[in-house]
Amino acid sequence: MIEITLTDWQILLVKLLIILIVVPVGALVGGYVLHKEMAHMQHRLGPMYAGGWHGWAQTLADGIKFAYKEDIIPASADKRVFSLAPAVIFVPVLLLYLVIPIDQNLIVEDLDVGLFFLLAIGSVGSIGVLMAGWSSANKYALIGALRSAGQLIAYELPIVLSAAAIAMLAGTLSLVGIVEAQDWPYIVWPPGIGLALFLLFLAGAMAEMALPPFDMPVAESELITGPFTEYTGMRFIFGFFFAETAHMIAFAAIGTTLFLGGYKPIVPWEPLEVIPGVLWFFVKTSFMVFLLLWVRFSFPRLREDQLQKFAWKALIPLSLVLILATGAWILYGP
Amino acid sequence: MGAIRGAGSAGPPETRGAGSAGPQRVMDPELQNLQDSSAFASEVSEGRLVTEEMLLNVGPQHPATHGVFRLLATIDGERIVRAEPVVGYMHRGYEKLVEQRDYRQITNLISRMDWLSGINNELPLALALEELMEIEVPPRAQYLRVALAEMNRILNHLMFFQSFSAELGAITPTFYAFREREDIQYAMESVTGGRMHFGYFRPGGLKEDVPKGFIAMALAAVRKVIQRLPDYEDLLTGNEIFKQRTINVGVLDKEVAYSYGVSGPIGRGSSIDMDVRRDEPYLVYDQFDFEVCNGTHGDCFDRFWVLLHEVVESAKIVEQALAGLPPGPIMGKVPRVVEAPKGEVYVRTENPLGELGFYLVSDGGRRPYRIKIRTPSFSNVSALPHALQNTLVADMIAILGSFFFVLGDVDR
Secondary structure, rough: OOOOOOOOHHHHHHHHHHHHOOOOOOOOHHHHHEEEEEEEEOOOOOOOOOHHHHHHHHHHHHHHHHHHHOOOOOOOOOOHHHHHHHEEEEEEHHHHHHHHOOOOOOOOOOOHHHHHHHHHHHHHHHHHHHHHHHOOHHHHHHHHHHHHHHHHHHHHHHHHHHHHHHHHHHHOOHHHHHHHHOOOOOOOOOEEEEHHHHHHHHHHHHHOOOOOOOOOOHHHHHHOHHOOOOHHHHHHHHHHHHHHHHHHHHHHHHHHHOOOOOOOOOOOOOHHHHHHHHHHHHHHHHHHHHHHHHHHHHHOOOHHEEEEEHHHHHHHHHHHHHHHHHHHHHHHHO | OOHHHHOOHHHHOOOOHHHHOEEEEEHHHHHHHHHOHHHHHHHHHHOOOOOOOOOEOOOOOOOOOEOEEEEEEEEEEEEEEEEEEEEEOOOHHOOOOOOOOOOHHHHHOOOOOOOOHHHHHHHHHHHHHHHHOOOOOOOHHHHHHHHHHHHHHHHHHHHHHHHHHHHOOOHHHHHHHHHHHHHHHHHHHHOOOOOOOOEEOOOOEEEOOOOOOHHHHHHHHHHHHHHHHHHHHHHHOOOOOHHHOOOOOOOOOHHHHHHOOOOOOHHHEEEEEOOOHHHOOOOOOOHHHOOOOOOOOHHHHHHHHHHHHHHHHHHHHHHHHOEEEEEOOOOOOOOOOOOOOOOEEEEEEEOEEEEEEEEEEEEEOOOOOOEEEOHHHHHHOOOOOHHHOEEEHHHHHHHHOOOOHHHHHOOO
């Protein structure tokens, strides 16, 4: 038997490589699921030809098509900022996956401040969106970028506050620690508060990712594609489609970790413990993705000022109240 | 920050007030409400808070304009200060073209004006010729004309239902509407052979009788639409976000609508209680029982509500017309060569989008001497600046969508 000894650095490198492969593939699969779920909700079939069976290779084919597209940079654009923006959007999304525990031991790095890292990194992408909108020298892109910035400020708070309540309950910021601290039944515990926190997190996450009904920054019927109006080819794919899908899956995974008990079985029953945590995690994340897409295709788009009102007058006060309730639960609850 | 920076390719920004002297800001939507308050207004007038206006050129190529329609919007942050519709990018000169063609050719040409309701466009020409030539149209043809015109109205309204929902970001209802349209489209195709440009109404009657099984097919299709309308209500009109986006948005006053000659669902949305089918019945509309839907506020929601409820009324008419379809010929006594005698006639009908008028002058030849067409979309679009003033960019899309215009109908 050959014994391979790897240094810590090498292990980290392998893990990073895995992330670099898994995330784009996951985004491709996510894109396919998006196509299919949307189509079936809308009485259509969706992609049916590419690759043979139910058009499984459609997103792959789209990706290849985009790779062959001309990379256009508008003459009046700020060229350096314009070309950098997609990377600034996509890389933070990749970094999100570093701290999400897929199983108790399957994690790139179990940071002690994992939750903090997630929240901090998760909002960096908005800078990329602002860069894209600003440097495009296009009015629609500018309006989209400004909307995106406003949205980030308004919706970061509910996410942070609901995550803070979870951290209070778990007593740790480490994501593995949070999953371990969660008891069955996950989202309805503590009674009422847990579910409210979960919904709050969902609303905030959808707004931060600019998914419909909060997709005002891209609002294709108003602003063409918002900040990405001038982008073509691979920059468009990485800045917009890939980042959007990968971000959605990442947030589904974060929601699973924080609220749905991560890699733990759905019910604490002895025979279910045999099934590996990775599978549980996958099932729960898929459910979250399904939920996000379901909402996405059901509702019309809000208006930016209505969205801000919703955030500042409803969600943020609510999240503060929930923090208070969580504190009271920890102090006086069972 | 400087709003100028992003102005870029689309055109130079306009400046107002002290311009470069004061600090430049881009307004947050929340702040726009503040701006209406007097304290803020006085600060602006003193030159301490000067905002830049930006000229936003919406169209001629823009997803929300469904065609080549241009809207010059002066915006302040996201608030629209002024908006000016620019039409004419699709002018094809139909009024001149028809002077070079004989009457039977015209039928096929004018169905391309408002491409969503082709058969409704053919109707006034046939009516005008019949009036000039004093042709008696047999009842079966009249009933079928009503049924097909109303089916086309349903097609048109469902199309605008879908485009409006797509513009508000709700993608799912879009495809629901297309599913229902397809059934009606199929029934109409079985009669006329066409999907958009039917060419079915002839002076004196119809091209040919309906095929076997058409009545059952059409009734089933229309009933399916009625059956599924509650789904639409659940998805859109009952939706809280939809209400927030449309209620009290883009209000068009009754007086303004009157003065611009706004008609159809948009006029009725502004409570102009006018429908040619009821007020001046042509064909056999006076024999059917239907209601004219009216809005009260003239906002986007009312216009949309009228549109959706007209589908129900049209379906009622189709059912009555097909149930009471008399037997008999489908063509009156028409001479082999259609030559209108010297004279002039004005015919108006209720197109799905409003009042369609044909003023036909004949010098006795095979070709019209002059045809002046009054299309509903042109008048309706003219009233846009009033509805658009002081709204937000997002509202602009909702208002454009709720004005239900077809570019071919605007420019002809």
